Amino acid sequence: MRCDAPRYVRRSFAALMVLAALVFAQGFAPRAEAQAAQPPQAALTPAGRLDADKATVDRIEAALGRADVSDSTLQRFRADLDPVSADIQGLVTDLAPKLDAAKARLDQLGPKPTDKAATEAADVTAERAAQEKLYSDLDSTLKRAKVLGVQAGQMSDSIAARRRALFARSVLERSSSLLSPQLWIAAAQDLPSDVRAIVYLGQDWWGGVVGKTEPWKLTTVAVLLGGLTIAFWPLLRLTRRFKQRRLDAKPTRLRKAAFGFWVALVTMAVPSLLAAAAFGVLNSAELLTFRLQPIAHSIEIGILVVSAMAGLARALLAPGRPNWRLIKISDASARNLYNLTLTIATIVAAFEVLAVLNDAIAAALPTAVAVRGIGVLLVAVAMAQTLHRIDRIVGEMDQQAAPQTDARNWSGPARILGWMVATVLGATLLTGYVALGSFLTRQIVYLSGLFTLLYLLMILADEGVTALFQPKTRLGRTFVITAGLRRESLDQLAILLSGALRVALLVTAALLVLAPWRIGSGDMVGTIEAAFFGFSVGDVTISISTIAVAVVLFILGIAITRALQRWLDVTYLPHTHLDTGLRNSIKTSFGYLGVVMAFALAAGYLGLSFEKVTYVAGALSVGIGFGLQSVVSNFVSGLIILWERAIRVGDWIVVGAEEGFVRRINVRSTEIETFDRATVIVPNSNLMTGVVKNWVRGDRVGRINLPITVGLAAKPEKMREMLIGIAKDHDHVLKIPSPTVLFSAYAGDQMTFNLICFVDDIESGKRTTSDLLFSIHARLVEDGIIVAPGPAILSSPALEKAVDALLADRDSSVRRARTA
Known part of the structure; x- marks a missing residue:
């Protein structure tokens, strides 16, 4: 089968658009249903809307007073509370200007006349009374809205805190160690009753559902399921035709990523769609009881997970196809990693089904712990075996003096990380934290699939957008002809678009990574709002976990800022007509802004508003005045240098006895590289207050x-x-x-x-x-032009001897006079 890049690119981008449309529709369908179920808010007065919102808030607050609220219930409460908070914020936004307008009209009417002799027109008195009533109503409604908004925000924070507490309690719950004899004795004692429960579950399904269903319906279901089973193998062979690749091809990075994404979709499609169709048939025929529906759903999810991981692993590793492999590793290592991915995904999916089955039959706690422990043990053993094989393969390659590849730079740390994860899984089993080990195994599958998908999409975003915006492509020609863009402008547009896609992908991936830890996107948005616009009520309670998460958020913000700075410096700014100094100013200013935003995000998560930060800054101002005055002076001088641009990166300057080129303008100092390749560090305040000669200030002539x-x-x-x-x-x-x-x-x-x-x-x-x-x-x-001679020098050997004799006689006379 011939593989041409445009077809795979079109297929991959078409699949991306379809998936985006499905996610969009899925995400907004429940919201639309909820909005349809509620009364139209626009038909209510502000007071009526506030009463409806207060009823919702009071209902949720009363429900939160119970101690046995599950995580799913808390999640539903948060979904009900978010529209209420948005409506309250909308009310505050709408009422604030109306209140200001009413106050302005009252000020124009003036106060009531206090002198009894003073008279006022009746229409003025009536207008003042009407405006006072309007102002009073608006003021009371606005105050109620603000108070209710604070209450809703506090409830949102409480829901998020309780979800995290429930998650920590469920994951860190300690049970028996897998080596404990009591665990296996209790599990063996409960095994007969658990088997009987499974048998009763099957008999209940057969007698209660199948035995009471009409024969024609059972026949129809059997025919449909048989047809789906028979269609599986032809569809599987058909998908293999879509996944054929030439072994001797030399594809580009874009073709590898596009075809890998296509292979992942095709590999995942057939098993997942057939499983969904099969369980859809059973549900339509009402052949699944209430107790069997969770089991069927877990089997469907398991098939989806295994097929998705198989497709993503094949897309990234390309076993047996080194030319189509996106990462540089050997064929043996790729095959071992592919088998490990399938093994772990299958183990996790199978034991999740067993866990749901245990819940359905109300299995005893020792049985549930033993089942989950065995699953974690199998994952740890599979990882250890695969890592041992890969270590042996790498050792043999080193002994054979194999050529070094880029993969050696990351394969060592990756193997160390794998051994650490396997060791942690084993430690959770030995110490009795089986629930934590089970959670970690699910995270291994989840994060592996997420990061592989992110890697593929990042390549498609970079290489795909760049390829689409080439002047020779149809889209590029359209922009050039219709918008009159030059090639450089087209490159800049492509770089900006790919950069925006990268940022969107990274933010989405970060939210998906935090989602299993009960940190959702709503919590992140609330954190940002609290950092910039929030205020605190009462004292702020700060725990170690909160500080740790705030530090992680700050580090992530700094890392994203540095990545975007590097993208600006290496990718985008070189395609502009800006000089080196202005580019450095933009990059440095962006770094300062990123640090401020990262600090604001971390401070918002801690619950510190800008008011409290101002208090801290005021207390630190005393220390700044005594000990940090020079640091602050250099920092302010650096900002002035960056924006005044009297000195720019790349300028040839003379400062005192030093002369050279400006290489960097930092927070505290400026680096100057002399002509002898030495680096001179000059404080920024010296450049601001001293005399500096700039050879290239106006131009470079x-x-x-x-x-x-x-x-x-x-x-x-x-x-x-x-x-x-x-x-x-x-x-x-x-x-x-x-x-x-x-x-x-x-x-x-x-x-x-x-x-x-x-x-x-x-x-x-x-x-x-x-x-x-x-x-x-x-x-x-x-x-033949004679260069002018230097000054004349008179030389006479006889004269020199006479002068030397006279000097010697004088010295002897002086010595005789001293001795006398």
């Missing part, structure tokens, strides 16, 4: 002034023509302003001429000066 001294025999006109001709012949000398020669001195037996010319770049001035001097000297020698 440089002036050269060469004094040439010759004897009186030279002709001045000929010297001028010769020097101007030599300057004009040099490539670096500018034609405009044209070179000129000045007759600057005429003294004694010599004449001095000054050759003045300009170069387009001051950095080439020294080299150009040297070239001109070489050429001038050669012409002088060639034309």
Whole structure:
């Protein structure tokens, strides 16, 4: 089957659009149903809307007073509370300007006359009364809305905290160790009753559902299920045709990612769709009882997980197809990792089904712990065996002096991480934290699939958008013709779009990573709002876990800022017409903004509003005034240098006795690289208050002034023509302003001429000066022009001897006088 890149790209992007549309419809369908079920808010007055919102808040608050609220119930409460909070915020936004307008009208009417003799028109009095009533109603409604908004926000925080507490309690619940004999004795004792419960479950289903169902319905279901089973193998063979790849092909990175994404979809589609169809048939025929529906749903989810992991692993590792592999590893390692992925996914899916079955039959606690423990043990053993094989393969490659690849840079840390995970899984079984081990095994499958999908989508976002926006493509030609964009502008648009997609993918992935830990997108948005607009009621309680999460959020913010800074510096800004100094200012300012936003995000999660941060800053101002004055001065000076741009990165400056190029403008100091390749660190305050010579402040044009001294025999006109001709012949000398020669001195037996010319770049001035001097000297020698001699020196050997004798006689006379 011939593989051409455009077809795979179109298929992959079409599949992406379909998936996005399905997710969009799935996400908004329940919301639309909820909105349809509620009365239209627009038909209610503000007070009526507030009463309805208060009823919802009071109902949820009363329900939260119970101690036995499950996580799913809390999640439903949060879903009910979010629209209420949005409606309250909308009310506050709508009522605030109306209240200000009513206050302005009252101010124009003025206060009531206090003098009894003063009279006022009746219509003015009536208008004031109406405006006062309107103002009072709006004020009371706005205050109620604000109080209710605070109550709803506190309840949202309480729901999030309780969800995290429930999650921690369920995951960190300690049970018996897998090596405990009591666990296996109790499980063996409960095994007969658990088997009988499974048998009763099957008999109940057969007698209660199948035995009472009409024969024609059972026949129809059997025919449909048989048809689906028979269709599985032809569909599987058909998908293999879509996954064929040439072994001798040399695909680009875009073709690898696009075809890998397509392979993942095709591999996942057939088993998942057939399983969904089969369980859909059973549900339509009402052949699944209430107790069997969770089991059927877990089997359907398990098939989806296994097929998805198989497709993603095949897309990334391409076992047996090294030319189509996205990461550089050996064939044996790729095959072992692919088998490990399928093994772990199958084990996790199978034991999740067994866990749901245990819940359905109300199995005893020792049985549930033993089942989950065995699943965790199998995953740990599979990981250890695969890592041992990979270690042996890498060792054999090292002994055979195999060529080093880029994979060696990350394979070592990846193997160490794998051994650490396997060790942690074993430790959870030995210490009795089986629930934690089971959660970690699910996270292994979840995060592996998520990061593989993110890797594929990042490549598609980078390479795909760049390929689509090439001037030779249809889309690129459309932009060039209709919008009149140049090639550079088209490249910038592609880079910006791919960067936006990367940011969206990273943010989405971060939210999906935090989702199993009961940190949702609503909590993150609330954290950001609390950081910038929130206020606290009462004292703020800070725990170690809250501080740890805040530190992690701050580190993630800094990491994203550094990544975006690098993207700006390496990818986007080089495609602009901005000079190096302005690019550095933009990158540095973006870094400062990112640090502030990361700090605000972490502070918001801690519950610190800007008001409290201001208090802390006021307390620190005393210390700043005494000990950090120079640091603050250098920091402010650095900001002024960045935005005033009197000194830019790449400028040639002279500071005191130091001279060189500006390489970096940091928070505290500026780095200057001298011509001797030494780095000079200059505090920013010195650059602000001291005298700095900038050779390239206005432009990079440089002036050269060469004094040439010759004897009186030279002709001045000929010297001028010769020097101007030599300057004009040099490539670096500018034609405009044209070179000129000045007759600057005429003294004694010599004449001095000054050759003045300009170069387009001051950095080439020294080299150009040297070239001109070489050429001038050669012409002088060639034309026989005598260079003016230096000052005359008189030398006489006899005179030198007489002077030495006189000095010796004087020294002897001085010594005799001292001894006398």
